[in-house]
Amino acid sequence: MESPKILVFSTEKISDPAIDLTGLLKKYYPSTVYTIAIPCSSAVKPKWIMHAFEKGFAGVFIAADGTDCPFSEKCTENTGNIVSHTHEFMKEKGIDPARLKMAAICSVCTDPFVKHMKSFLKFLTENKEQKN
Amino acid sequence: MKNKIGVYICHCGSNISDYVDVKKLNEITAKIEGVNIAKDTMFACADSTQKEIIDDIKSNELDSIVIASCSPKLHLETFRNVAIRAGLNPYNYVQVNIREQCSWAHSDDKKGATLKALQLVKAGIERVKRSQALEPIEISSRNVVLIVGAGVAGMRSAIELADMGTEVYLIEREYFVGGRTSQWNTLFTTDETGEQVIKRLYKKVISYKSITLFTGAEIVSKSGGIGKFDIKLKIKPRHIKPNCELDWKKFDKAVSVCPIEVEDEFNFGLTKRKAIFMNYKSEFPQIPAIDTENCNRCGECVKICPEIDLDQKDEILNIKVGAILLTTGADPYEPKKDEYGYKTLDNVITLQQLKRLIELNDDKNLSYKGKKIKDVAFIYCVGSRQEEGGNTYCSRYCCTSAIHSAILLKNKYRDIRNYHINRGIRTYGKQELLYKESSENGDIYLQFFEDKIPTVEKSKNGATIKVIDILTTNREIELEADLVVLVTGMVPRKDNTIAGILKVPIGRDKFFNEIHPKLRPVETVIDAVYIAGACQAPRTIRESIDSALSATAKANSLISKGKIDLEPTLAQIDTSTCEWCGKCVDVCPYSAIKKVEKEGKQIAEIIESNCKGCGMCMPVCPSNSIQLIGYTDTEIESMIEALIS
Incomplete structure (x- = not known):
């Protein structure tokens, strides 16, 4: 069975360097995890997330700046609002809101990133098996 | 849409090709619609490869390029310059990271890594197809820097900037220069006093015509941005008539x-x-x-004293500068009332108070509140390295400072006995010499864990300290001290109004936050606003000056050419669909959006000089009328489709 695909929205200054560092340290995570880097996690449009689900991504993970955000101290709150709004859209479309996750990933958070990816993939795989 | 794309896939020696089948990847890529040339190369960043790419662009009239190699954080600028040298717009180039986020991350799964690399390259091609030829925004800049804070870092930076031909406004909130350093007596490692260091720097500062120093001065407001800040200063009066000879x-x-x-x-x-x-x-x-x-x-x-003039008023001054450097310093941690007996027991003081006490006492006897001091107990990490709440960080300088103070005490008053009740001594680097000297002086070191902190109680002659010492098999040790010194670290300035005025980000430790601790350690997300010294993190004098010199070089290299190129990553409003609601204004941290009226309709407009390209305004727009250049819906959605294809 094909492994579920996860789309990660990372941030150019904080979480994407962490994902780079994860690779540098050869800390493995599933190869079906794909990253699109953007300036800030508060810039992710719900429209993009819904597009990812529509096209076949099993899960979307926002690797947020959290309190390290160089743009705004309200980043966590703003990104949280985006996730909440998107959850509503997902419910309307019959998509399990648990397929969208968000966590703060700081620029050196390599272990947390790997842990999040592995547990998210596990959840998505089990979810897929149950449906099958 | 671009349709003459050059794609270069890097082996990176074998860093990529050991795990990704680069040859196969290249074969598939060559067949993708719009790809004119697909090549694999041993090192894309090598001079010979750069030249080859330039030749390919020219001879095949390529309209865009994709380079699949390492992280863009390493070579984005390298390949942008390749594009420029070939006459191609640098924004028609996309770098795809198939090393850090592919070959290295999945070296346990070669098949998966190759598949992923292919999807990433496809996404890069889709992105570059939709890329726009952009020009950096060129703006003029003033070769003038405003330095906020005339402590050691600020004064040292002012001198260097002046030497490089940059004009400097140096402002200090207090009436006197020197900051915290002026409060310290003998300093490690030079044995100069803080007073001497400040005197040397001040004399040099005032010798430059290109440095204007204002004391009692604060920023009231800021407008403009990188290269062209308009700053309003408020200068408090000294109430002494100018240019008078004071008796x-x-x-x-x-x-x-x-x-x-x-x-x-x-x-x-x-x-x-x-x-x-x-x-x-x-x-x-x-x-x-x-x-x-x-x-x-x-x-x-x-x-x-007729030279005194009580009628002097605050003065408001408008200055124009190209960059701003914050060297506003830090405050010492103030223990809570009754924290280890602070402010409830007579003989409990902080490390900073001890340093002043040494200075205020004569050379014969150390006394505090009329009582002669013989036994001094230093309790370390007060207000530092707290597991929950409070300050989780280590201020680093305090171990050294406490031990240095203990040595000063011992040298000045021979009969002093020092006890260091610590959680592990962190006298890093050359400072370890102090620990050795203190140990040789006979100072006694006791160590505790945070879950069993020492207690301080009033005793007949001073204070009784009880500590479970992990160095002597967890035995409770009780000692009497005439003076208890709480070794406190640094905290951000109590009054941090300036952070609000300049919109400088604050980190989770509440100090000013840099863009990246390793790669861009003195820059903030606010272009041309730099941070240095202890306003950024607890630092020693030397470390403060190191960072100040780094920020000095950054500021000078940015503004001294008279013009600055800016990234064209800006938010754009679709005026045909925008129905003013104000939600974008509410989330914008930089006041970069305003309401305007066009053709009888109220809409949002981006103030380009203020926009930092964070994109926070985009998701909140109910009519999806905001796009960020380089991150438009079509670019992102086409990448998503390529990644899943």
């Missing part, structure tokens, strides 16, 4: 008749000072000041 005998008498007594912050409350004051006689500028906030304007001092 120091009369000044001393004026101080004595002043009826106001306030806690002396310079001595951390150990003494009182008058409303008319100088912290010490050789302080700079060599002009006393009258503390407006506390002066009751009784006029007694004016009767004695």
Whole structure:
């Protein structure tokens, strides 16, 4: 069975360097995890997330700046609002809101990133098996 | 849409090709619609490959390029320059990371890594197809820097900038320069005093015509941005007539008749000072000041000293600068009431108070509140390295400073006995020499864990400290001390109004936050606003100056050319669909959006000089009328489709 695909929205200054560092340290995570880097996690449009689900991504993970955000101290709150709004859209479309996750990933958070990816993939795989 | 794309896939020696089948990837990529040339290369960043790419662009009239190699954080600028040298717009180039986020991350799964690399390259091609030829925004810049904070970092930076031909406004909130360093006596490792260091720097600062120093000065407001800041300063009066020859005998008498007594912050409350004051006689500028906030304007001092002018008012000054450097320093941690007996027991003081106490005492005896001191107990990590709440960080300088103070005590008063009750000594680097010296002096070191902190109780002669010492098999040790010194670290300045005015990000430790601790350690997300010294993190004097010099070089290299190129990543409003609602304004941290009226319709407009390209305004727009250049819906959605294909 094909492994579920996860789309990660990372941030150019904080979480994407962490994902780079994860690779540098050869800390493995599933190869079906794909990253699109953007300036800030508060810039992710719900429209993009819904597009990812529509096209076949099993899960979307926002690797947020959290309190390290160089743009705004309200980043966590703003990104949280985006996730909440998107959850509503997902419910309307019959998509399990648990397929969208968000966590703060700081620029050196390599272990947390790997842990999040592995547990998210596990959840998505089990979810897929149950449906099958 | 671009349709003559050159794609270059890097082996990176074998860093990529050991795990990704680069040859196969290249074969598939060559067949993708719009790809004109697909090549694999041993090192894309090598000079010979750069030349080959330039030749390919020219001879095949490529309209865009994709380079699949390492992280863009390493070589984005390298390949942008390749594009420029070939006559291609640098924004028609996309870098795809198939090393850090592919070959290295999945070296346990070669098949998966190759598949992923292919999807990533496809996404890069889709992105570059939709890329726009952009021009960096060129703006003029003023070769003038405003330095906020005339401590060691600020003064050192001012001198260097002036040497490089940059004009400097150096402002200090207090009436006197020197910051915290002026409060310290002998410094490790040079044995100079803080006073001497400040004197040397001040004399040099005032020798430059291109440095303008204002004391008692604060930023009131800021407008404009990178290269062209308009700053409004408020300068408090000193209440001393300008250019007068002050009679120091009369000044001393004026101080004595002043009826106001306030806690002396310079001595951390150990003494009182008058409303008319100088912290010490050789302080700079060599002009006393009258503390407006506390002066009751009784006029007694004016009767004695006619150079005093109580009618002086705040002055407002507008200055224009190209960059700003914050060197505003830090405060010492103030223990809570009754934290280890602080402010409830008579003989409990902080490390900073001890340093002033040594300075205030004569050479024969150390006494505090009339009592001779013999046994001194230092309790470390007070307000630092707290597991929950409070300050989780280590201030690093305090172990060294406490041990250095203990050595000073021992050298000045031979019969002193020092006890260091610590959580592990962190005298890193050369500072370890102090630990050795202190140990050789006979200082006693006891160590505790955070879950069993020492207790301090009042005793007949001073204080009794009980500590479970992990160095002696967890035995509870009880000792008597005449003076308990709480070794406290640094915390951000209590008054951090400036962060709000300049919109400088604050980190989770509440210090100013840099863009990246390793790669861009003195830059903030606010273009041309730099941070250095202890306003960014707890630092020693040397470390503060290191970072100040780094920020100096960054500021000078940015503004000294007279023009600056900016990334064209800006938000754009679709005026045909925008129905003004104000939600974008509410989330924008930089006041970069305003309401305007066009053709009878109210819409949002981006103030380009303020926009930082964060994109926060995009998701909140109910009509999806905002796009970020380089991150448009079509670019992102086409990448998503390529990644899943």
